[in-house]
Amino acid sequence: MATHRAPESKREQFRRYLEKSGVIETLTSVLVTLYEEPEKPNNALDFIKLHLGVVDPEQADAEALRMELADLQEKCNQLMEENKELKNKLMQYESSSEEGAGV
Incomplete structure (x- = not known):
């Protein structure tokens, strides 16, 4: 009897895509930077945008x-x-x- 492998879920495919493209690593890095910030910024989203390079x-x-x-x-x-x-x-x-x- 041959084992039949279930098709990979779209969720797992998407996770691997994010991992391969470096998105997970980059987001983790920015969030760690925010976590380690001694004085938390008033606007966390602006902080993230700034550190992602979205906002010049x-x-x-x-x-x-x-x-x-x-x-x-x-x-x-x-x-x-x-x-x-x-x-x-x-x-x-x-x-x-x-x-x-x-x-």
């Missing part, structure tokens, strides 16, 4: 710089508005002191 480090830096720029522009606008208000108050005080001196 310069692109990540550019996004951080864009956010910082937006914050600084908002702060600059607030300061300009405050400066305008203070100038108006100063002009009021100067004009009232001139009127007081002229009387």
Whole structure:
């Protein structure tokens, strides 16, 4: 009686495909790096993308710089508005002191 080997499952085929192509090794390496990270990042997915090379480090830096720029522009606008208000108050005080001196 000949032994009949069952056809390989699609799941097993896929696992071997991932193993041959280095996907399992790469993912394991990135996950180990994340595990060994002393301070866990706020966004684990971004960490994984960065270490897989999906996100260009310069692109990540550019996004951080864009956010910082937006914050600084908002702060600059607030300061300009405050400066305008203070100038108006100063002009009021100067004009009232001139009127007081002229009387």
